[in-house]
C-alpha cells in the first residue's frame with residue numbers, strides 16, 4: 001500500500017482543506033469551498049471516498065452541497081450540530097473507518113469554538129479544525145472557557161509526535177501574541193523565527209507537532225507560572241484556577 005500523504009488545499013484567505021490520500025484515493029477534511037477541491041480531484045485523478053467536517057461554520061462546510069451533488073460518498077460530521085449534507089453523525093469515541101485507505105480515525109468531542117466541534121485522530125495526525133491552532137486556539141463562539149480548556153487538555157494529552165493539522169494559517173500572528181505572554185520561552189522564540197522564515201516564503205506552518213504546541217502554545221500552558229503571571233498582569237489581580245488563567249489569556253488575545 002502506498003504511504004499516506006496529507007496535504008493542504010488552500011481556500012479563502014487562510015483556510016486549509018486537508019486531503020488525506022494514498023495513491024489516487026483520498027478523503028477531504030472541512031471543505032469550506034467545493035471549487036478548489038474539485039480542481040484538485042480532477043488535476044490529480046483522485047477519487048474521493050469520504051468527507052469529514054469538524055464543525056458547522058461556513059468556511060468548513062460551504063462545499064458540502066456541491067461536493068455531495070457531484071460525488072457519491074459519506075459525509076461525516078458532529079452529532080451535536082445541525083449540518084446539511086452530513087450523512088454520518090459522530091459522537092465522542094466513535095471511529096471513522098476508511099478501509100481502502102487503511103485509515104481509522106477516532107472522534108474526540110472538543111466543544112468550545114462551537115458547541116459540537118469534533119476532532120479526528122489517527123495515522124499520527126490530529127485534525128482539529130478551529131479548536132487548536134498553531135501557537136493558538138479558536139475563539140469561544142459558543143462554548144465557555146472551562147469547556148474549551150477541557151477540550152484543549154483532551155487534545156494535549158495525545159502522543160507528542162502527533163502532527164497537528166488545523167484549519168487556518170494563523171501561526172504567525174498567534175506567535176506574536178504568545179511572545180507577549182511568554183517573552184522568555186526559548187522554544188517559542190525559536191518557533192517565532194522558524195515561522196517567520198516559512199511565511200516569508202509563503203510556506204504553510206502547519207502541521208506542527210503536539211509536542212511543539214505543548215512547549216510553545218500559551219493555551220496549552222495555562223499551568224505554567226509564566227502564563228499565570230501574564231494572566232495576572234492582564235487581570236490586574238491574581239487569577240483563581242486554571243480556567244481563569246485560560247479565560248484571561250483568551251480575552252487578552254481577542255483584543256491583541
Ligand code: ZN
Pocket residue numbers: 055057113130
Ligand atoms: Zn470555525
Ligand code: FE
Pocket residue numbers: 057059060130167168
Ligand atoms: Fe474556520
